[in-house]
Amino acid sequence: MPQLKTITPLTTMSTLSSVTSNSLKHALLQKSSSMGLSLVLKRACSTRVLPALRFNDFSSSHVYTSALTPNLNALRSFSSSTCLMKRAPRGFGKFDGNNKDDQNSDKEKRENNNVEKDTNKEENAEPAAKTEAELSLEEKIKRLEEKRKSGETKKSSSSSTSSTSSKQSKPKKKEDDFNFIEIKLNPNYMVLSLLVLYLLYTLVADLQGETTEITWQEFKTQLLEKGLVEKLTVINKSNVFISLRSNVSDVQGFEHKGGFNSKVSYYFTIGSIDSFERRLDEVQAANGVPHSERVPVKYVDRGSTLSYLSGFLPTILMVGLIYWSTKKLRSGAGGAGGAGGIFGTGKSKARLFNQETDVQVKFKDVAGMDEAKEEIMEFVKFLKNPKKYEKLGAKIPRGAILSGPPGTGKTLLAKATAGEAGVPFLSVSGSEFVEMFVGVGASRVRDLFKTARGMAPSIIFVDEIDAIGKSRSKSSRSGGNDEREATLNQLLVEMDGFETSDQVIVLAGTNRPDILDKALMRPGRFDRHVTIDLPDVEGRKAIFEVHLANIKLSPDLADFQLSGRLSALTPGFSGADIANCCNEAALIAARLDSDFVEFKHFEKAMDRVIAGLEKKSKILSTEELRTVAYHEAGHAICGWYLKYANPLLKVSIIPHGRGTLGYAQYIPPDIFLHSEEQLMDQMAMTLGGRVSEELHFESVTSGAGDDFEKVTNIARSMVTELGMSKKIGYLNYQTQKGEGIVKPFSDSTGRTIDQEVERIIRKAHTRCKELLSSKRQEIALVAEELLSKEVIVREDLIRLLGPRPFPERNDAFDKYLSDVKVTKDDKDTKDVKQDV
Numbered sequence: 001m002p003q004l005k006t007i008t009p010l011t012t013m014s015t016l017s018s019v020t021s022n023s024l025k026h027a028l029l030q031k032s033s034s035m036g037l038s039l040v041l042k043r044a045c046s047t048r049v050l051p052a053l054r055f056n057d058f059s060s061s062h063v064y065t066s067a068l069t070p071n072l073n074a075l076r077s078f079s080s081s082t083c084l085m086k087r088a089p090r091g092f093g094k095f096d097g098n099n100k101d102d103q104n105s106d107k108e109k110r111e112n113n114n115v116e117k118d119t120n121k122e123e124n125a126e127p128a129a130k131t132e133a134e135l136s137l138e139e140k141i142k143r144l145e146e147k148r149k150s151g152e153t154k155k156s157s158s159s160s161t162s163s164t165s166s167k168q169s170k171p172k173k174k175e176d177d178f179n180f181i182e183i184k185l186n187p188n189y190m191v192l193s194l195l196v197l198y199l200l201y202t203l204v205a206d207l208q209g210e211t212t213e214i215t216w217q218e219f220k221t222q223l224l225e226k227g228l229v230e231k232l233t234v235i236n237k238s239n240v241f242i243s244l245r246s247n248v249s250d251v252q253g254f255e256h257k258g259g260f261n262s263k264v265s266y267y268f269t270i271g272s273i274d275s276f277e278r279r280l281d282e283v284q285a286a287n288g289v290p291h292s293e294r295v296p297v298k299y300v301d302r303g304s305t306l307s308y309l310s311g312f313l314p315t316i317l318m319v320g321l322i323y324w325s326t327k328k329l330r331s332g333a334g335g336a337g338g339a340g341g342i343f344g345t346g347k348s349k350a351r352l353f354n355q356e357t358d359v360q361v362k363f364k365d366v367a368g369m370d371e372a373k374e375e376i377m378e379f380v381k382f383l384k385n386p387k388k389y390e391k392l393g394a395k396i397p398r399g400a401i402l403s404g405p406p407g408t409g410k411t412l413l414a415k416a417t418a419g420e421a422g423v424p425f426l427s428v429s430g431s432e433f434v435e436m437f438v439g440v441g442a443s444r445v446r447d448l449f450k451t452a453r454g455m456a457p458s459i460i461f462v463d464e465i466d467a468i469g470k471s472r473s474k475s476s477r478s479g480g481n482d483e484r485e486a487t488l489n490q491l492l493v494e495m496d497g498f499e500t501s502d503q504v505i506v507l508a509g510t511n512r513p514d515i516l517d518k519a520l521m522r523p524g525r526f527d528r529h530v531t532i533d534l535p536d537v538e539g540r541k542a543i544f545e546v547h548l549a550n551i552k553l554s555p556d557l558a559d560f561q562l563s564g565r566l567s568a569l570t571p572g573f574s575g576a577d578i579a580n581c582c583n584e585a586a587l588i589a590a591r592l593d594s595d596f597v598e599f600k601h602f603e604k605a606m607d608r609v610i611a612g613l614e615k616k617s618k619i620l621s622t623e624e625l626r627t628v629a630y631h632e633a634g635h636a637i638c639g640w641y642l643k644y645a646n647p648l649l650k651v652s653i654i655p656h657g658r659g660t661l662g663y664a665q666y667i668p669p670d671i672f673l674h675s676e677e678q679l680m681d682q683m684a685m686t687l688g689g690r691v692s693e694e695l696h697f698e699s700v701t702s703g704a705g706d707d708f709e710k711v712t713n714i715a716r717s718m719v720t721e722l723g724m725s726k727k728i729g730y731l732n733y734q735t736q737k738g739e740g741i742v743k744p745f746s747d748s749t750g751r752t753i754d755q756e757v758e759r760i761i762r763k764a765h766t767r768c769k770e771l772l773s774s775k776r777q778e779i780a781l782v783a784e785e786l787l788s789k790e791v792i793v794r795e796d797l798i799r800l801l802g803p804r805p806f807p808e809r810n811d812a813f814d815k816y817l818s819d820v821k822v823t824k825d826d827k828d829t830k831d832v833k834q835d836v
């Protein structure tokens with residue numbers, strides 16, 4: 001809609017800012033309605049900042065103002081009305097004065113009315129020059145402006161208000177201010193305006209053409225029988241338009257109400273063509289009109305121009321859209337170095353972290369992983385002092401892949417690298433390169449590197465790089481993905497392409513380094529491969545220390561070795577789990593209106609991180625609770641009395657989220673080599689739950705499904721990978737990861753593998769059954785304790801069963817948990833001396 005462009009804020013017109021927006025809105029809305037511009041003005045008024053108005057771009061309005069010519073007076077009255085309100089001495093929308101000046105308002109109105117009168121006088125004074133309609137818009141506006149000026153001159157001479165005199169003292173500035181009418185001739189707008197006007201015209205003509213309906217009787221008696229009809233046009237088989245003879249104006253006697261008018265076209269409606277033709281023939285025959293002279297009838301099918309055009313509208317829109325998107329795509333994704341693309345898809349979605357504001361992370365915030373930090377430190381040194389390396393001819397590695405399980409701090413390490421080096425950090429996820437449009441991924445890679453080079457020295461961090469960096473050969477086997485490959489190729493090119501002097505370092509994080517393309521990993525691209533494992537107990541302690549620093553701890557925990565104790569209690573936790581655990585503890589403390597975070601809050605938080613939210617609504621029946629208790633007691637007893645099994649840390653039979661009816665936490669030893677005996681013990685312990693059920697109940701339950709999966713996996717690995725089956729021997733029948741289900745062995749070998757797996761599991765089962773049969777009493781003790789307390793910890797087992805008959809293999813466990821105060825819940829606090 002071209003009108004929308006006619007009012008735009010003009011910041012240079014500071015004078016208008018003195019007008020309160022409400023009064024302005026009011027004035028605009030009132031007056032604009034008379035101009036048919038309410039939409040425009042509402043829009044202008046709705047903008048919060050409305051420092052000024054200007055009617056510009058009359059190129060587009062040039063055409064339609066001619067249609068609005070009768071409204072010029074309204075335009076003028078709009079202007080003068082706003083003047084009345086705000087004492088605007090000149091021009092449309094230009095206001096001056098102060099609306100606080102209410103006392104003077106009547107006076108002002110009078111003055112302005114005088115101005116109006118003067119204006120009208122002057123208008124009348126020069127009729128000879130040109131009529132109002134003949135004036136061009138510019139001339140009208142100019143004239144109006146002159147009138148306003150003369151009005152102001154009069155007003156200022158008669159008025160002694162200071163504001164007026166101050167205006168007079170700065171005539172030059174005001175002259176400059178009058179710049180809010182601009183006339184630009186934009187051919188596009190002109191064509192568009194013409195088109196719109198034409199459409200409007202045809203619509204109006206269609207709808208409002210001056211036609212009058214008459215009856216058949218009137219037609220017959222007053223026109224047809226008098227021979228006044230030249231021809232008839234039947235439109236759309238329903239309306240008959242009458243064309244009268246040219247000399248018809250001389251004929252008197254047409255008595256249609258409203259009288260005869262040669263400018264009006266008359267028509268009547270018919271029921272059907274057949275009856276119309278018949279009756280027409282009958283009348284003419286009755287009047288003796290020979291066949292050759294009878295009134296000709298023409299048949300026309302006509303829809304309105306608008307409905308005719310609307311049929312084409314979807315096609316036009318479609319073609320337009322295709323044309324536009326093709327143009328955009330060509331200028332964007334496909335273009336060299338192109339960014340943008342359709343809807344800006346070719347632009348990299350990387351988030352920029354500014355070193356001064358956002359990247360506040362330093363190496364000290366990254367706990368543990370000292371080796372990884374050391375590897376990465378070299379990049380920082382290079383970015384800080386590149387000359388030192390270049391001088392000796394050394395080329396700095398282009399990038400490093402940080403691999404490891406989720407939440408181990410890969411992103412954090414990359415951020416800390418940027419924080420230490422004090423350079424911009426561009427972070428993007430591998431999946432953000434992937435889009436439904438072809439070529440967009442590659443375009444985004446180009447854009448990312450272009451941006452990074454623009455702000456070099458800088459660091460790019462691509463998280464989850466496996467989304468684009470997956471090995472090409474492997475993916476092509478499963479159908480391939482050209483778009484992803486194109487993105488990867490572009491990444492390879494960009495990494496190869498930039499010079500060491502570019503000082504752009506690429507770090508990438510992944511959980512699956514094994515599936516990455518070899519080309520990515522070769523020297524010259526990601527030269528360094530930094531593996532970040534789950535933290536060990538000391539690593540966890542260090543991470544806890546980082547996160548505990550922000551938490552308001554209870555003073556009782558001062559010499560509690562809190563971080564060490566928590567680290568011993570959280571085997572298998574990643575850095576993210578630890579951060580989450582500390583945060584959860586603080587949240588729990590806040591929920592319980594505690595002033596400090598205490599150890600019991602951490603215990604609850606650990607439960608929550610491990611097993612999910614406690615489900616108070618999930619109530620098990622007594623029988624189910626007994627089954628769960630004896631199941632868990634079976635595991636616990638095995639863990640206690642089997643030398644290589646993991647001793648129990650905590651077991652709970654409170655249902656938690658994630659579908660668990662209870663959970664048990666065991667302490668894994670810090671060992672890196674597993675003997676056959678250890679694996680057999682672990683399997684026996686895993687089967688302990690089911691065996692206990694077998695021994696204590698008539699029927700077994702579905703609760704051991706997860707245990708069987710673990711046992712099967714261990715046994716299968718022993719047979720197919722670890723050479724622990726004499727029948728299979730020293731062969732590796734492991735199914736390749738990421739290859740789908742491909743069995744690298746014959747059917748008969750497969751049968752032998754199955755037999756061996758079964759044999760090993762049976763052996764573990766027998767071992768477990770023998771043990772638990774001899775420990776029925778202990779199982780009952782533990783199970784009943786569990787039933788009464790719902791949660792038991794290691795110290796309870798020591799109390800019930802005595803110390804474990806084997807030395808602990810987990811040093812940290814001895815170090816942090818051997819002599820400490822244990823709290824299990826709010827009421828139950830006791831000192832437990834562990835004697836290992």
Ligand SMILES: Nc1ncnc2c1ncn2[C@@H]1O[C@H](COP(=O)(O)OP(=O)(O)OP(=O)(O)O)[C@@H](O)[C@H]1O
Pocket residue numbers: 365366367368369404405406407408409410411412413463464509510511543546574575576577579
């Ligand atoms: N070593 C650590 N020291 C301190 N905090 C850590 C450490 N490792 C992880 N964290 C915490 O865990 C959060 C998540 O870590 P981060 O996002 O770096 O993990 P990630 O390895 O990149 O995970 P993903 O592979 O899922 O992307 C960090 O914001 C931080 O609070």
